[in-house]
Amino acid sequence: xxxxxxxxxxxxILEGKNCTLQCNYTVxxxxxxxxxxxxxxxxxxxxxIMTFSxxxxxxxxxxxxxxxxxxxxxxxxxASQLSDSASYICVVSGGSQGNLIFGKxxxxxxxx
Amino acid sequence: ETGVTxxxxxxxxxxxxxxxxxxxxxxxxxxxxxxxxxxxxxxxLMFVYNFKxxxxxxxxxxxxxxxxxxxxxxxxxxxxxxxxDSALYLCASSLRxxxxxxxxxxxxxxxxxxx
Numbered sequence: 749x750x751x752x753x754x755x756x757x758x759x760x761i762l763e764g765k766n767c768t769l770q771c772n773y774t775v776x777x778x779x780x781x782x783x784x785x786x787x788x789x790x791x792x793x794x795x796x797i798m799t800f801s802x803x804x805x806x807x808x809x810x811x812x813x814x815x816x817x818x819x820x821x822x823x824x825x826x827a828s829q830l831s832d833s834a835s836y837i838c839v840v841s842g843g844s845q846g847n848l849i850f851g852k853x854x855x856x857x858x859x860x
Numbered sequence: 861e862t863g864v865t866x867x868x869x870x871x872x873x874x875x876x877x878x879x880x881x882x883x884x885x886x887x888x889x890x891x892x893x894x895x896x897x898x899x900x901x902x903x904x905l906m907f908v909y910n911f912k913x914x915x916x917x918x919x920x921x922x923x924x925x926x927x928x929x930x931x932x933x934x935x936x937x938x939x940x941x942x943x944x945d946s947a948l949y950l951c952a953s954s955l956r957x958x959x960x961x962x963x964x965x966x967x968x969x970x971x972x973x974x975x
Contacts, residue, residue, distance in 0.1 A: 752902070791950050791966030792903075793862065837903070848964070850902035 750775040750843045752851035754836075760857045765828055769854045771821040771838035779841040783812050783823050786835045786853070795823070795836075828858045863887040864967035866951050872973045873941065881936040881970045883951030891957040892934040893964065894926060897948040909934060910957045941974045948972070 752773045761767050773781070780799045784792035796805045796812040798821070804813045809826045825832055838851040864885045873879050885892065894906040908916035909928040923945075925937040934951055948969045954962040 789968070789971070791862065791864070791952070791968050793966070794963055797963065848905070852900060852902050 750840075750847075750849050752838055752840050752849050754838050754851040754854050756854060757852070758855040758857070760859060761828055763828060763830055763858055763860050766824065766826050767828060767856065768825075769823045769836050769838075769856070771823070771851060773819050773821070773838070773840045773849070775819075775840040775842040775849055777842050778816060778819075781812075781814055781821050782839045782841070783810070783821075784837040784839060786837060788834070792837055825856075830858050830860065832856060833858045862965045862967065864951060864953055864965050866949075866967035866970050868970060869968065870971045870973075872975060873938070874975055875941060875943070877941075878937070878939040880938065881949055881951075881972075883934040883936075883967055885932055885934075885951075885953040885965070885967075887953060887965060889953040889955050889965075890931050891954045891962070892928060892931070893952040893954075894934065894936055895950040895952065895966075897950055897969070899947075903950065907936075908957060915957060938972075941972075943974050946972055946974045 755770045782797045783795040786792040795807050795810050798805050798814045800816050811824045814821045835853040835855045837853040840849050867882045891910045896904045905918050906920045907926045912928050923940050927935040950969045951967040952964040954964045956962050
């Protein structure tokens with residue numbers, strides 16, 4: 749069954765600290781993997797998209813990694829800011845019909 | 861802003877009401893989507909339209925009725941909903957649907973409460 753599992757479910761960190769969010773997937777065949785940021789009461793906004801051949805991709809303080817062999821991805825946030833408080837959703841495109849399969853998200857809270 | 865707008869942003873309706881959600885995209889995209897987002901659940905794809913034609917209906921109950929009059933507008937007509945239909949309804953658009961390799965841009969969502 750095609751699934752995307754994210755951990756942790758929620759995370760609280762202090763402003764200025766780094767953190768890493770995890771995403772494991774069982775989607776096959778694999779097309780691409782995306783990380784979205786969703787602020788409370790808003791729609792998701794794309795942070796990165798990675799294909800099979802890409803191991804890492806950065807977007808400012810956000811760095812995503814992909815290990816297609818172990819089917820794992822991580823999103824690393826450096827020097828966190830209060831505005832980073834949001835849900836981060838991992839989405840994998842693939843499967844027999846090329847559908848998008850969404851994780852439940854990790855809710856990050858950055859405290860002053 | 862992502863270029864995708866949704867109205868209303870909040871909606872409270874009774875189970876016997878009829879209401880409609882509206883989505884408009886200003887990105888020149890050809891594909892539009894409706895998603896349902898419930899608490900602690902992944903986003904659920906409801907409907908997909910490509911060049912105004914419905915290409916996917918993800919076993920959605922008939923009390924949800926989509927309409928796509930042109931590539932820029934998408935509606936979701938609601939009638940005789942149930943309390944478990946309360947959720948955030950998100951609209952998205954992309955240039956095309958093929959292979960899901962095209963980026964999807966989401967609107968801010970409509971927070972629906974069914975009483």
